[in-house]
Amino acid sequence: MGWAQSLDATWALIRRAANEILRVPGAAIPGVLAPTIFFLGLTSVFGALSHLPGFPAPFKDWMIPVSLLQGAGFTGAATGVNLARDIEQGWFDRLLVSPAPRPVILAGLVLSAALRSLIPATFLLAVGFAIGVNWPGLDGLLIALLVVMGFGTVAACWGTMLALRYRSQSAAPLMQAGMLLLVLTTTAYAPLSFLTGWLYTVAKYNPVTQILEAARQGFIGSVTWSDTWPGLLCLAGLLALLSALALRGMRRTAV
Amino acid sequence: MTRTDLRVIGALGARSVKQTFRRPQLLAPIVVFPSILLAIQTAGAGQAVNLPGFPPVNSFLDFMLAGAMIQSTLLAGNSGGIALAVDIEMGFTDRLLAAPISRFGMVLGRLAGTAALSALAGIWFLVIGLIFGVHINEGVPGAIVMMLLVTLSGLAFGGIGAAVALRTGRASVVQGLFPLVFVILFLSSAFFPQDLLTGPAATIAQYNPLSFIVEGIRDPVISSLTWEVFGKAIASLVLVFAIGIALSSMALRRRIRMGG
Numbered sequence: 001m002g003w004a005q006s007l008d009a010t011w012a013l014i015r016r017a018a019n020e021i022l023r024v025p026g027a028a029i030p031g032v033l034a035p036t037i038f039f040l041g042l043t044s045v046f047g048a049l050s051h052l053p054g055f056p057a058p059f060k061d062w063m064i065p066v067s068l069l070q071g072a073g074f075t076g077a078a079t080g081v082n083l084a085r086d087i088e089q090g091w092f093d094r095l096l097v098s099p100a101p102r103p104v105i106l107a108g109l110v111l112s113a114a115l116r117s118l119i120p121a122t123f124l125l126a127v128g129f130a131i132g133v134n135w136p137g138l139d140g141l142l143i144a145l146l147v148v149m150g151f152g153t154v155a156a157c158w159g160t161m162l163a164l165r166y167r168s169q170s171a172a173p174l175m176q177a178g179m180l181l182l183v184l185t186t187t188a189y190a191p192l193s194f195l196t197g198w199l200y201t202v203a204k205y206n207p208v209t210q211i212l213e214a215a216r217q218g219f220i221g222s223v224t225w226s227d228t229w230p231g232l233l234c235l236a237g238l239l240a241l242l243s244a245l246a247l248r249g250m251r252r253t254a255v
Numbered sequence: 256m257t258r259t260d261l262r263v264i265g266a267l268g269a270r271s272v273k274q275t276f277r278r279p280q281l282l283a284p285i286v287v288f289p290s291i292l293l294a295i296q297t298a299g300a301g302q303a304v305n306l307p308g309f310p311p312v313n314s315f316l317d318f319m320l321a322g323a324m325i326q327s328t329l330l331a332g333n334s335g336g337i338a339l340a341v342d343i344e345m346g347f348t349d350r351l352l353a354a355p356i357s358r359f360g361m362v363l364g365r366l367a368g369t370a371a372l373s374a375l376a377g378i379w380f381l382v383i384g385l386i387f388g389v390h391i392n393e394g395v396p397g398a399i400v401m402m403l404l405v406t407l408s409g410l411a412f413g414g415i416g417a418a419v420a421l422r423t424g425r426a427s428v429v430q431g432l433f434p435l436v437f438v439i440l441f442l443s444s445a446f447f448p449q450d451l452l453t454g455p456a457a458t459i460a461q462y463n464p465l466s467f468i469v470e471g472i473r474d475p476v477i478s479s480l481t482w483e484v485f486g487k488a489i490a491s492l493v494l495v496f497a498i499g500i501a502l503s504s505m506a507l508r509r510r511i512r513m514g515g
Binding site: 030033034037038040041042043044045046047048049051052059173177181184185188189190194195196197198199200 | 292294295296300303434438441442447453457
């Protein structure tokens, strides 16, 4: 299969995922609503934390990138759930016997998640700006959206890996919980120096902390290369690792 | 209520507990998810105890424990509703309707199971709390009051879950209430003192029955048990339970009238 045909096949799979949104719009609602509810809820509940001496920004500015990553995580996990459904219903077997190579099939699945993750992000940003979230500047916004798309792809690779492993939609909670844990065990609630106990250590070494800080920088201050590159590097590392594992799962899948 | 009714309620309650332990997807929201959130929020927002106006506590975990318990019972109510809806979808409820047992015993059996699961979840959080250094000011009597309120919470929230399950008969609809659970939690004093909440949540939390229930569970841990707080918690539970039972009763009658 040549490059042009591979791109056509990838595009066809992305279009199929987009069709799902148009035909079953209700399916996208939980992925949009959940991070928005968490954003509004946590901002109301823990908003007073920003009154602590040394807290760097109003709490809603601090939280919005967390919810953006949550939204991307849920969207990516939904790709895994959809794949599990396709496996259960036998559609995926038909895809496997097609001439499309495995990496092309994987690319089609996870790139669709990258695009879909912009839906909750757009909704969240609209809600956030409506309640007074700081405008991050064009550069800050573009970096945040790039990180959201990247994290959506990482989550889709994770979901795909689990869908191929368990071949059942009952693995859905594992797909969603894995991403939620990865996002929340970072500087999600407060800066690193404010975290206590085990979370301080976990957040320090969790690569998603760097990814989150890259997405957050525009909302709480100015955009700098020194805050951007560690996040992009961690994103690339996670993407390389999880896409390799997802591809391994796909290669091991026999029809 | 006859002895037969009690036996039916006991048998259906035991079935509901066994069913939850056999299906990890029903148990996880009751125990695993609130435990993880408790661990993360305690370590992530632990500095909140230094805020002016935060009630005096030994640690943030002392304050958060009641929130985790009430989150668990809300999710137990939701899970109980999902399991009841699955029973309706699979035809198990139809078989019960054809059996010579009290119609309402079917619902009470499910609620008894949800209450038992809530009690078990309450014990789990109490043990976790004690292991990680929670100090219960009111000692053993305080812990007993906490367990009583947690168990009754399961019964009350289970009634709402059962009403939705009986009305819709679809597990996916009851599952859709999951985000609503968090809306109700965030609009109460479950995770933070009422005086320190911001925005509309601060106002709504003053009137949210969940705030009174959670404060009834929290009071024995961080302060001393008072009749006023306990009374408000019980009154709120009675209100939620009455609403749940009334709605369940209406939904069950409608289901029987429509032919199951």
